[in-house]
Amino acid sequence: MRLADSFRSERFGAVRIHELQRVIELDSGAVADAGQPGLSTGSRIVGPEALRAVETQLVIVVPCMNETRSVIEGVLSGIPHDCLIVLVSNSDRSPVDRYEIEAQTVEQFCRLAGRSAVTVHQRDPGLAAAFKAAGMEELIDDGLVRRGKGEAMLIGMALAAMTGRRYVGYVDADNYVPGAVHEYCKAYAAGLHIAGSPYSMVRISWHSKPKLRDGRLFFSRRGRSSEVTNEWLNRLLAEYSGFGTEVIATGNAGEHAMSLDLGLKLRLAGGFAVEPYEYVDLFEQFGGVLESNDPEVMMNSVPVVQIETRNPHFHDNKGEEHVQGMRMQALNVVYHSPVTLPAVRQAIIEFMVGQGALEVGQEPQRERVYPPVGSLDLDLLYDGLDAEALSFRQLDGRAAAGLSASPPIDRDSIPQKL
Amino acid sequence: MRLADSFRSERFGAVRIHELQRVIELDSGAVADAGQPGLSTGSRIVGPEALRAVETQLVIVVPCMNETRSVIEGVLSGIPHDCLIVLVSNSDRSPVDRYEIEAQTVEQFCRLAGRSAVTVHQRDPGLAAAFKAAGMEELIDDGLVRRGKGEAMLIGMALAAMTGRRYVGYVDADNYVPGAVHEYCKAYAAGLHIAGSPYSMVRISWHSKPKLRDGRLFFSRRGRSSEVTNEWLNRLLAEYSGFGTEVIATGNAGEHAMSLDLGLKLRLAGGFAVEPYEYVDLFEQFGGVLESNDPEVMMNSVPVVQIETRNPHFHDNKGEEHVQGMRMQALNVVYHSPVTLPAVRQAIIEFMVGQGALEVGQEPQRERVYPPVGSLDLDLLYDGLDAEALSFRQLDGRAAAGLSASPPIDRDSIPQKL
Numbered sequence: 139m140r141l142a143d144s145f146r147s148e149r150f151g152a153v154r155i156h157e158l159q160r161v162i163e164l165d166s167g168a169v170a171d172a173g174q175p176g177l178s179t180g181s182r183i184v185g186p187e188a189l190r191a192v193e194t195q196l197v198i199v200v201p202c203m204n205e206t207r208s209v210i211e212g213v214l215s216g217i218p219h220d221c222l223i224v225l226v227s228n229s230d231r232s233p234v235d236r237y238e239i240e241a242q243t244v245e246q247f248c249r250l251a252g253r254s255a256v257t258v259h260q261r262d263p264g265l266a267a268a269f270k271a272a273g274m275e276e277l278i279d280d281g282l283v284r285r286g287k288g289e290a291m292l293i294g295m296a297l298a299a300m301t302g303r304r305y306v307g308y309v310d311a312d313n314y315v316p317g318a319v320h321e322y323c324k325a326y327a328a329g330l331h332i333a334g335s336p337y338s339m340v341r342i343s344w345h346s347k348p349k350l351r352d353g354r355l356f357f358s359r360r361g362r363s364s365e366v367t368n369e370w371l372n373r374l375l376a377e378y379s380g381f382g383t384e385v386i387a388t389g390n391a392g393e394h395a396m397s398l399d400l401g402l403k404l405r406l407a408g409g410f411a412v413e414p415y416e417y418v419d420l421f422e423q424f425g426g427v428l429e430s431n432d433p434e435v436m437m438n439s440v441p442v443v444q445i446e447t448r449n450p451h452f453h454d455n456k457g458e459e460h461v462q463g464m465r466m467q468a469l470n471v472v473y474h475s476p477v478t479l480p481a482v483r484q485a486i487i488e489f490m491v492g493q494g495a496l497e498v499g500q501e502p503q504r505e506r507v508y509p510p511v512g513s514l515d516l517d518l519l520y521d522g523l524d525a526e527a528l529s530f531r532q533l534d535g536r537a538a539a540g541l542s543a544s545p546p547i548d549r550d551s552i553p554q555k556l
Numbered sequence: 557m558r559l560a561d562s563f564r565s566e567r568f569g570a571v572r573i574h575e576l577q578r579v580i581e582l583d584s585g586a587v588a589d590a591g592q593p594g595l596s597t598g599s600r601i602v603g604p605e606a607l608r609a610v611e612t613q614l615v616i617v618v619p620c621m622n623e624t625r626s627v628i629e630g631v632l633s634g635i636p637h638d639c640l641i642v643l644v645s646n647s648d649r650s651p652v653d654r655y656e657i658e659a660q661t662v663e664q665f666c667r668l669a670g671r672s673a674v675t676v677h678q679r680d681p682g683l684a685a686a687f688k689a690a691g692m693e694e695l696i697d698d699g700l701v702r703r704g705k706g707e708a709m710l711i712g713m714a715l716a717a718m719t720g721r722r723y724v725g726y727v728d729a730d731n732y733v734p735g736a737v738h739e740y741c742k743a744y745a746a747g748l749h750i751a752g753s754p755y756s757m758v759r760i761s762w763h764s765k766p767k768l769r770d771g772r773l774f775f776s777r778r779g780r781s782s783e784v785t786n787e788w789l790n791r792l793l794a795e796y797s798g799f800g801t802e803v804i805a806t807g808n809a810g811e812h813a814m815s816l817d818l819g820l821k822l823r824l825a826g827g828f829a830v831e832p833y834e835y836v837d838l839f840e841q842f843g844g845v846l847e848s849n850d851p852e853v854m855m856n857s858v859p860v861v862q863i864e865t866r867n868p869h870f871h872d873n874k875g876e877e878h879v880q881g882m883r884m885q886a887l888n889v890v891y892h893s894p895v896t897l898p899a900v901r902q903a904i905i906e907f908m909v910g911q912g913a914l915e916v917g918q919e920p921q922r923e924r925v926y927p928p929v930g931s932l933d934l935d936l937l938y939d940g941l942d943a944e945a946l947s948f949r950q951l952d953g954r955a956a957a958g959l960s961a962s963p964p965i966d967r968d969s970i971p972q973k974l
Contacts, residue, residue: 140637140669163669164738167637168608181668186604190586208775212763215866216735219558219585250599251558251581314766314775316866317634317735320582345630348732348870357626357732448633448734452766452870 139328140166140183141445148385150375151426152436158343158387158444164321184328192327193220195304196395199294201287202227202311204236207243213311214247216319218327222546223248223255224297225311226290227529231259241531248535254546256297259529260290268522269296272514276506287392288412288508295401295511300520300547305330307340307395310453318344318449326395329443337400337424337440339416341388344451357450364390367414367468370486374421374472377479388444389414389468400440402512403432407471411505414468417442418475419507427477466495466502473502516552524549557746558584558601559863566803568793569844570854576761576805576862582739602746610745611638613722614813617712619705620645620729622654625661631729632665634737636745640964641666641673642715643729644708645947649677659949666953672964674715677947678708686940687714690932694924705810706830706926713819713929718938718965723748725758725813728871736762736867744813747861755818755842755853757834758861759806762869775868782808785832785886788904792839792890795897806862807832807886818858820930821850825889829923832886835860836893837925845895884913884920891920934970942967 140163144156166183198221200213217223225244229236237259244255258265266278277283283293291308298306307326309319322342329340343364346357367389376382388394390413396404403423407415422428424440472478473486490496523530537543558581562574584601616639618631635641643662647654655677662673676683684696695701701711709726716724725744727737740760747758761782764775785807794800806812808831814822821841825833840846842858890896891904908914941948955961 142668162633162665163637164634164734165636166669167611168604169637181670186586193585212866215580216582218583219581219587247580250560251584252599314773314868315733315735315870316582317733317739320738321735355732448630450732450870452733452868 139164139189139324140181141328141332143180143182144443146385148375148379148383150378150421152424152438152440153420153442154439155385155442156444157385158446160446161321161325161448164324164448182332184331188331189324189327190220192305192330193218193323196221196323196327196330197224197298197301197303197306198222198323199224199226199291199298199306199308200311201290201294201308202229202240204229205240205311207239209314210240210243210311211247212316213309213313213319214244216316216323217309218320218323219251219253221307221323222301222303223253224294225255225257226260226294226297227257228260228285228290231261237529241529245531245533245535248533250535252535254532254534254536254543256546257529257531257533258293258297258523258527260285260293262527262529264526264528265293265523265530267526268519269514271522272516272519274509274514276508284408284506286409288406288408288410291412292406292508292511295398295406296514296516296519297547299398299402299511300516300552302551302553303398305395305397306401308393310392312453314452315449318447318451321447321449322393325445325447329445330395330397333441333443335438335441336397337435337438338443339396339400339420339441340394340443340445341391342393343387343391343444343446344393345446345448346450348450348452361390363464363468366465370469370472370482371414371417373482373485374475374478377482386417387446389417390464403435403510405507405510408506408508409467410464411467411471415471415505415507418471418477421477422475425477462495466490467505470502470505474504520547520549520552557582557607557742558599559746559750560599562861564803566793566797566801568796568839570842570848570856570858571838571860572857573803573860574862575803576864578864579739579743579866582742582866600750602749606749607742607745608638610723610748611636611741614639614741614745615642615716615719615721615724616640616741617642617644617709617716617724617726618729619708619712619726620647620658622647623658623729625657627732628658628661628729629665630734631727631731631737632662634734634741635727636738636741637669637671639741640719640721641671642712643673643675644678644712644715645675646678646703646708649679655947659947663949663951663953666951668953670953672950672952672954672961674964675947675949675951676711676715676941676945678703678711680945680947682944682946683711683941683948685944686937687932689940690934690937692927692932694926702826702924704827706824706826706828706833709830710824710926710929713816713824714932714934714937715965717816717820717929718934718970720969720971721816723813723815724819726811728810730871732870733867736865736869739865739867740811743863743865747863748813748815751859751861753856753859754815755856755858756861757814757818757838757859758812758863759809760811761805761809761862761864762811763864763866764868766868766870779808781882781886784883788887788890788900789832789835791900791903792893792896795900804835805864807835808882821853821928823925823928826924826926827885828882829885829889833889833923833925836889836895839895840893843895880913884908885923888920888923892922938965938967938970
């Protein structure tokens with residue numbers, strides 16, 4: 139993969155946010171890994187060996203809710219072979235058990251492709267019991283893990299951590315373009331390679347999003363919600379530096395990846411607040427404004443690599459209500475962060491009142507924030523899943539390909555608590 | 557890339573048409589090239605080394621007509637680095653010189669990506685003069701190369717032959733999904749690798765084609781024109797074998813590739829007849845019904861590998877008239893082929909009359925068919941292009957990347973006439 143060079147970055151304590159970098163070539167040929175900026179091309183290559191090295195350590199978590207079989211199949215086909223697939227489903231289980239169809243789709247794919255995967259249903263009572271036993275009661279409401287995307291991502295990260303792999307990336311299941319999924323995964327690998335820190339994050343900004351408008355397709359550059367989220371995250375930064383900035387272009391990025399060394403330290407937010415809150419939590423934990431508990435991380439930097447992919451992001455339209463919800467959840471987390479300065483907080487309130495999202499005199503809602511996945515006892519989590527979670531499946535298609543098979547998560551080699 | 561196995565093929569003389577094979581994984585990992593059917597997975601891998609070996613010998617011809625800059629940029633970004641790009645444009649040159657914009661887009665891309673390309677305009681008088689000098693006056697009307705897609709493909713094949721590379725593939729410029737372009741090229745490489753003959757062809761059937769219907773997207777499985785073309789090509793075969801067949805699924809495939817050893821022997825048809833006529837010409841030249849001039853080819857087989865790609869084919873809608881035209885051009889070439897048996901010819905007439913495309917008592921139109929590109933004197937073609945074709949550009953971005961640069965077509969190493 140060839141990426142345009144990123145010449146600028148903004149620093150916030152240990153967090154180094156790199157300017158958006160475009161993908162120039164999806165496949166940059168067999169040239170040995172350069173990793174360094176090109177001579178005068180303004181671009182750099184991450185060669186196949188370097189990509190492969192990350193992919194063999196990368197878990198791709200696919201949050202899934204009521205997608206059709208053929209869409210899921212397409213998404214799976216785009217995930218590079220060396221990545222491990224973890225499907226976290228929040229699909230309906232009646233009148234038709236859609237999770238069962240999804241798990242069968244994954245199993246069939248694994249058999250055909252000779253690879254392995256893990257699947258689980260978010261609302262499995264056994265999963266909730268396992269998280270409770272492992273030390274995260276906050277995740278549970280009424281005996282079940284709460285609904286919500288942040289919650290699905292948290293489950294996925296915990297499963298990823300149990301595999302012993304080093305990286306986790308997220309790809310939404312509602313994607314009609316397998317080639318886009320493929321590009322996201324390659325961009326994760328390229329970004330994690332060039333980030334050059336054990337604590338790194340890669341966030342995707344898609345090239346465009348096709349929309350139906352007046353009976354034809356219009357390729358919109360930015361999502362409706364992204365513009366608002368990015369603007370306020372950038373204002374948070376600018377209020378400190380005194381210089382306006384547009385460096386953050388991926389505040390709502392559903393497609394993103396990170397090292398588990400970083401991921402296990404992050405506090406994830408619930409619902410759709412999860413993606414913007416990752417930025418906020420980076421600023422809180424590693425921004426140098428509040429005291430950090432991690433001198434080890436502060437000594438390193440925490441690079442955030444932002445990549446603009448080439449493919450259009452072509453997915454189901456969830457409607458206006460969904461978008462308005464996402465927008466406000468992002469503002470809620472920026473508002474309530476202790477690193478957000480008073481002038482920005484005041485401006486957020488004015489904006490939200492102007493949008494009709496807040497009554498005069500009200501405060502923005504607080505979003506739910508969970509403890510870091512690194513605080514979980516993974517051995518207990520595994521034991522709970524294994525014993526009680528009926529939806530928990532470890533699929534291994536490698537035996538069908540004549541390879542020696544072993545489950546992706548092995549009780550004896552679960553990494554110890556941080 | 558991992559493909560489902562093709563267990564069946566139909567034979568017509570030396571031509572061996574393989575059943576459609578699905579792409580299972582876009583990236584099948586670093587496993588050394590297997591090339592053989594998997595143990596019990598029902599699939600086979602073509603590994604990165606094998607793909608690369610074909611790509612370094614592959615010319616990708618992009619026929620282009622009035623596409624926007626950003627669509628062309630996307631298509632280029634999807635073509636693997638090791639492939640050589642040839643853009644053949646039939647775009648408007650006034651009031652705005654769109655070819656100039658296209659050539660600049662290609663040049664800028666080549667500089668950023670450190671790669672090379674060739675571009676030419678189909679209606680350049682110097683190009684027509686060069687083809688005339690090289691021995692193909694049939695291509696010219698009124699001092700210019702005729703308009704039409706077959707003509708653009710013929711120009712592209714001649715340029716490909718001059719580079720000395722071994723394979724040529726076609727990718728239409730009106731494709732909104734760079735990841736689909738990437739998959740087509742990988743599928744060409746995989747198919748040419750597994751074909752296992754110096755005379756081989758790979759044809760793509762896309763997974764689906766999104767269409768606007770009642771304000772939402774519908775993923776249609778087959779094009780309107782493909783169904784008709786495939787049906788009649790299959791009837792041509794079935795009339796000989798006495799067994800109905802659906803083996804041909806790619807009669808209209810715009811996305812296809814072949815070895816130049818085969819391509820230089822083919823007679824290409826003009827306009828949109830070009831793609832179905834490739835099948836017809838294979839049957840005429842190598843079907844064993846008519847006498848063949850090529851005992852060498854007849855001793856080998858001529859495999860046609862058909863691959864169903866994963867990505868939706870997402871392009872501009874050219875409207876119903878275009879489709880009806882394509883459909884009838886395909887029927888014209890099947891009708892007029894000396895290998896088509898009388899019963900099929902009669903049925904074609906009845907079908908066309910029923911469709912209102914023919915009056916009772918009329919004969920289907922004859923499509924223009926050109927001599928093989930292998931009959932051209934490539935040295936004379938080059939000299940003509942070099943001296944007179946102002947639109948002919950050889951772009952080399954490798955110098956910008958610090959690599960030693962040489963033009964893609966080198967006068968001293970043009971392969972000799974067949």
